[in-house]
Amino acid sequence: MTLSPQSLPSLETSPIPGLVVVRLDRRDDSRGFFKENWQREKMLAIGLPDFGPVQNNVSFNADRGVTRGIHTEPWDKFVSLATGRIFGAWVDMREGDSFGATFTLEMDTSVAVFVPRGVGNSYQVLEDATAYTYLVNAHWRPGIAYPALALDDSTVAIDWPIPLGEAIISEKDQNNPGLDPSTAIPAKKT
Amino acid sequence: MTLSPQSLPSLETSPIPGLVVVRLDRRDDSRGFFKENWQREKMLAIGLPDFGPVQNNVSFNADRGVTRGIHTEPWDKFVSLATGRIFGAWVDMREGDSFGATFTLEMDTSVAVFVPRGVGNSYQVLEDATAYTYLVNAHWRPGIAYPALALDDSTVAIDWPIPLGEAIISEKDQNNPGLDPSTAIPAKKT
Numbered sequence: 001m002t003l004s005p006q007s008l009p010s011l012e013t014s015p016i017p018g019l020v021v022v023r024l025d026r027r028d029d030s031r032g033f034f035k036e037n038w039q040r041e042k043m044l045a046i047g048l049p050d051f052g053p054v055q056n057n058v059s060f061n062a063d064r065g066v067t068r069g070i071h072t073e074p075w076d077k078f079v080s081l082a083t084g085r086i087f088g089a090w091v092d093m094r095e096g097d098s099f100g101a102t103f104t105l106e107m108d109t110s111v112a113v114f115v116p117r118g119v120g121n122s123y124q125v126l127e128d129a130t131a132y133t134y135l136v137n138a139h140w141r142p143g144i145a146y147p148a149l150a151l152d153d154s155t156v157a158i159d160w161p162i163p164l165g166e167a168i169i170s171e172k173d174q175n176n177p178g179l180d181p182s183t184a185i186p187a188k189k190t
Numbered sequence: 191m192t193l194s195p196q197s198l199p200s201l202e203t204s205p206i207p208g209l210v211v212v213r214l215d216r217r218d219d220s221r222g223f224f225k226e227n228w229q230r231e232k233m234l235a236i237g238l239p240d241f242g243p244v245q246n247n248v249s250f251n252a253d254r255g256v257t258r259g260i261h262t263e264p265w266d267k268f269v270s271l272a273t274g275r276i277f278g279a280w281v282d283m284r285e286g287d288s289f290g291a292t293f294t295l296e297m298d299t300s301v302a303v304f305v306p307r308g309v310g311n312s313y314q315v316l317e318d319a320t321a322y323t324y325l326v327n328a329h330w331r332p333g334i335a336y337p338a339l340a341l342d343d344s345t346v347a348i349d350w351p352i353p354l355g356e357a358i359i360s361e362k363d364q365n366n367p368g369l370d371p372s373t374a375i376p377a378k379k380t
């Protein structure tokens with residue numbers, strides 16, 4: 001807990017270019033906590049892009065073991081928790097040297113991650129009643145198709161804390177293909 | 191639960207001008223739920239203003255009975271829950287005919303409320319481990335002073351489900367003044 005009024009969140013890089021970890025200034029008190037989960041000016045000050053969120057999603061997970069992903073939607077994400085704890089896992093799906101690079105991180109409510117588009121996003125829930133909340137900078141459309149990667153892909157080999165055989169996974173996420181360089185996402189045109 | 195892909199959230203007005211209730215399209219499944227908590231295009235389509243959020247805050251409440259407010263910060267708010275249940279209470283603090291008007295609503299994760307600036311915001315937590323998450327369109331600054339109203343003001347007389355004597359309230363919120371028309375917030379200049 002940091003009480004200094006000027007304290008900025010701190011930023012850490014990762015092996016995936018553009019994917020950064022943000023340590024938030026969570027303020028605990030007798031009621032619970034308060035946090036600025038995302039604050040445009042401060043995020044710019046520490047070096048995040050001005051990504052322009054247009055949608056805030058919440059995925060609530062009743063049970064430990066729920067595992068969602070690995071989804072590579074065509075937008076940037078700022079992911080965080082309102083309560084609970086997860087194991088986050090990311091895979092670079094963009095063509096180039098870092099294709100297939102992975103990053104994993106245990107997250108509680110004091111951490112957020114900026115996930116650039118082209119990076120596959122997933123998480124496993126470590127505590128019952130975990131609420132995952134995130135901001136994205138493009139609108140989802142019904143029926144939109146986006147690349148997804150099998151949670152048990154043997155090349156990226158994510159070391160899930162809870163074996164996938166015991167995990168709670170949507171039907172859709174049980175049918176995603178393995179890593180295939182021929183489907184790498186082209187670099188964004190400017 | 192609505193599964194129609196085109197379904198928009200629905201909007202209800204309230205006795206406080208500009209304060210509207212949004213019923214969200216929460217999608218429950220075996221994992222928990224997913225919801226678009228705020229989605230710019232859809233919110234505009236149902237008539238919300240294009241309020242331009244720059245900050246996303248989370249206040250987590252460990253225990254039933256936590257009561258926060260009544261705060262009239264100089265910005266609009268889009269308030270919602272990531273998990274849990276609250277009793278929300280609002281008081282119009284703007285000068286004019288509706289000064290002192292109140293509105294209350296029990297909220298779960300399927301409801302959100304747009305609170306225009308000039309309206310005092312407060313809530314009482316009805317379930318342990320309730321995570322309140324909201325968007326605002328101006329940045330908080332350390333030391334900022336804003337009008338606050340006593341939770342037990344006898345004129346507005348909010349009918350709290352949990353008696354305030356049993357509530358968990360910050361020291362700051364135990365020292366707010368009562369309703370005073372001479373401190374009404376002037377209409378916003380254009």
Ligand SMILES: Cc1cn([C@H]2C[C@H](O)[C@@H](COP(=O)(O)OP(=O)(O)O[C@H]3OC[C@@H](O)[C@H](O)[C@H]3O)O2)c(=O)[nH]c1=O
Pocket residue numbers: 057059068069071073121122123140170172217224225226
């Ligand atoms: C992403 C999204 C989904 N939906 C609907 C479609 C389904 O009815 C329901 C759940 O969608 P899923 O695709 O099953 O979501 P999930 O597997 O939980 O994945 C989502 O949450 C975790 C995120 O990592 C992922 O990017 C996101 O797609 O919500 C929406 O209405 N709006 C959306 O933005």
Ligand SMILES: Cc1cn([C@H]2C[C@H](O)[C@@H](COP(=O)(O)OP(=O)(O)O[C@H]3OC[C@@H](O)[C@H](O)[C@H]3O)O2)c(=O)[nH]c1=O
Pocket residue numbers: 027034035036247249258259261263311312330360362
């Ligand atoms: C509002 C705000 C607060 N803070 C800090 C100041 C304190 O260290 C801590 C908690 O602040 P409080 O003023 O005690 O917050 P609280 O009483 O919970 O009220 C807040 O949450 C409920 C909201 O209704 C209210 O508008 C908002 O001010 O967080 C920030 O760092 N950034 C902020 O935006």
